[in-house]
Amino acid sequence: MKDFPKLFIPGPTHVSNEVLDSLKTPQIGHRTPELSVLFKEIHDGIQKVLYTKNRIYLVSHAATGLWEAGLVNATKKGVLHTVNGAFSSKWALVSKSCGYEYDVLDYEWGMGTKSEDIDRKLASGKFDVLAMVHNETSTGVKSDLESVANLLKEKYPDIIWIVDAVSSMAGIKIEVDRLEIDLLISSTQKAWGLPAGFSVCSVSDKLFNRSKEMHNKGYFFDFEVYEKYRLKSQTPTTPSLPHMFGLSKILGLIEKEGLESRWARHLEMAHYTRDWALRNGQLLFPENGCESETITCIRNEREWDINKINEILLQKGFRMDRGYGPLRGKAFRIAHMGNVYMEDLLEYLNVFEEVLNGL
Ligand code: PLP
Numbered sequence: 456m457k458d459f460p461k462l463f464i465p466g467p468t469h470v471s472n473e474v475l476d477s478l479k480t481p482q483i484g485h486r487t488p489e490l491s492v493l494f495k496e497i498h499d500g501i502q503k504v505l506y507t508k509n510r511i512y513l514v515s516h517a518a519t520g521l522w523e524a525g526l527v528n529a530t531k532k533g534v535l536h537t538v539n540g541a542f543s544s545k546w547a548l549v550s551k552s553c554g555y556e557y558d559v560l561d562y563e564w565g566m567g568t569k570s571e572d573i574d575r576k577l578a579s580g581k582f583d584v585l586a587m588v589h590n591e592t593s594t595g596v597k598s599d600l601e602s603v604a605n606l607l608k609e610k611y612p613d614i615i616w617i618v619d620a621v622s623s624m625a626g627i628k629i630e631v632d633r634l635e636i637d638l639l640i641s642s643t644q645k646a647w648g649l650p651a652g653f654s655v656c657s658v659s660d661k662l663f664n665r666s667k668e669m670h671n672k673g674y675f676f677d678f679e680v681y682e683k684y685r686l687k688s689q690t691p692t693t694p695s696l697p698h699m700f701g702l703s704k705i706l707g708l709i710e711k712e713g714l715e716s717r718w719a720r721h722l723e724m725a726h727y728t729r730d731w732a733l734r735n736g737q738l739l740f741p742e743n744g745c746e747s748e749t750i751t752c753i754r755n756e757r758e759w760d761i762n763k764i765n766e767i768l769l770q771k772g773f774r775m776d777r778g779y780g781p782l783r784g785k786a787f788r789i790a791h792m793g794n795v796y797m798e799d800l801l802e803y804l805n806v807f808e809e810v811l812n813g814l
Contacts, residue, residue, distance in 0.1 A: 460774040463803050465592050465622060465750045465790040467644040467651050474648060474794060477704035478697040485696070491688035493699055498688070500706035501655055504714065505624070505639060507631035509657040512681045513702075515695040518621045518642035518654045522546050523553065524676035525586070525638045525656075528666035529615040530555050532583040535576050537568040539598070540591035541780055546619065547586075556581070564594050564782070565752075567745035570602035577611050584615045590623035592645075593779040595752025595788055596741040597623065604634040615662050621645055624655075625709070626749040626792040628718045637662040643698060646721075646749050647705055648793025653698035721748045724791035724800050731804050735811070740786045749792035755785055760814065767810045773803055 462469045483489045498511045505511075514520065526534060526549065533556035536547040550557035560576050562568060568587055577585070585607070590597050600618065607614055617638040620629055624639065626646030631639055637659040644651035658678055666678040674680060675692075684691045709717060728751040729739055737759075740752035755761065761777045761784050768775050776788040791800050 460769055460772050462774045463790055464774055464776040465788050468648055468790055468793045469795055470648055471794040474701055474704055477700050480700040482696055485693050493703060494688040497699060497702045504709060505629060505631045505657050507657050509631060509659050510685055512656050513690055514654045518640055521640040521654050521656050522549050525617040526550060526553055526555060527672050527676045528669060528678045529584045529662055533557055533581050534584040534586055535582040537587040539566050539568055539596060540564055541593035543588040543591060565740050566742050567596050567598040570606045573603060574606055584617060586617045588619040590747050590749060592622040592750060594740060595747045595750040596745045597747040600634055608635060615665055622749055626721045631657050646792040649698060649701040653695050721792060724797060725751060728789050728791055750788050750790050752786050752788045755787060761787055764810055771806055773806060
């Protein structure tokens with residue numbers, strides 16, 4: 456088989472050989488005791504990673520489906536979306552296309568969301584759901600969950616809080632129970648370090664009780680259906696078993712690494728990458744204090760020829776990111792999460808520097 460370049464893009468991320476091997480585990484029946492054992496192991500393992508007792512659902516589709524699931528199970532009045540990049544913007548479009556009442560709290564790309572602004576919007580009383588993206592993959596911006604959690608606990612305890620942690624879950628510490636996040640969403644192709652096409656989420660009692668009051672939820676996204684099967688340690692539909700075997704493998708690796716060491720590893724790689732960028736005369740794209748631990752977005756201040764660098768890096772076996780959408784060429788991202796360890800990052804940045812020197 457052709458050797459594909461090693462991925463340093465922010466998803467799909469690099470899947471190591473030992474994880475790839477786990478995907479080849481022979482299939483099992485999805486209504487068998489062995490599936491239930493596997494389900495329970497993954498369920499309880501994810502609870503530990505998220506510091507939660509909330510129910511965990513495993514779904515065989517992209518995280519975008521969980522955006523919609525969150526809205527369907529929670530929205531009676533309206534949704535407030537914080538929008539500070541491409542993914543949070545797309546999520547607001549989902550609300551629009553589903554016909555919900557919604558509003559957006561817009562930020563310039565590169566900015567993090569601010570709890571004071573959220574407070575101002577929620578004070579209108581028009582919303583019962585707050586939807587925000589923790590780690591905006593398009594800009595490498597991590598928004599502060601702590602201040603939003605404090606705001607909601609203090610002033611808006613009835614709001615259902617939905618957080619997209621697609622590019623942060625399993626790479627950045629998120630304490631779901633302490634923060635009281637009602638729905639935390641991720642797919643597997645980022646910091647979980649697995650192929651795309653599978654997602655996981657945690658659902659609070661508050662959201663589950665809200666779901667019970669909702670009508671016309673359809674079947675596929677109904678949390679009551681998910682719950683009925685979770686109680687049997689199963690999934691409502693035939694699951695992607697390779698993803699489940701992969702998750703089991705990754706959870707074993709996480710246990711071996713230790714949660715605190717895992718968060719520290721991601722932070723160390725982020726610090727290294729930020730310093731590398733600054734040392735090379737570039738700037739960081741996110742506003743100060745909002746830099747992500749899983750993705751470094753670098754403002755291309757020195758106007759490096761990103762297309763040329765990309766071409767040479769590809770010849771050397773690495774796939775770089777050239778910047779998301781409108782940022783292409785102006786800012787580019789380096790992903791350091793999941794199966795990317797310090798030695799992988801060092802190798803990549805050294806080769807990157809060789810390429811720069813040769814230009
Ligand atoms: N949210 C964020 C922050 C993302 O980065 C992405 C994909 O890159 C998505 C949602 C969509 O995920 P999926 O492709 O699994 O639907």
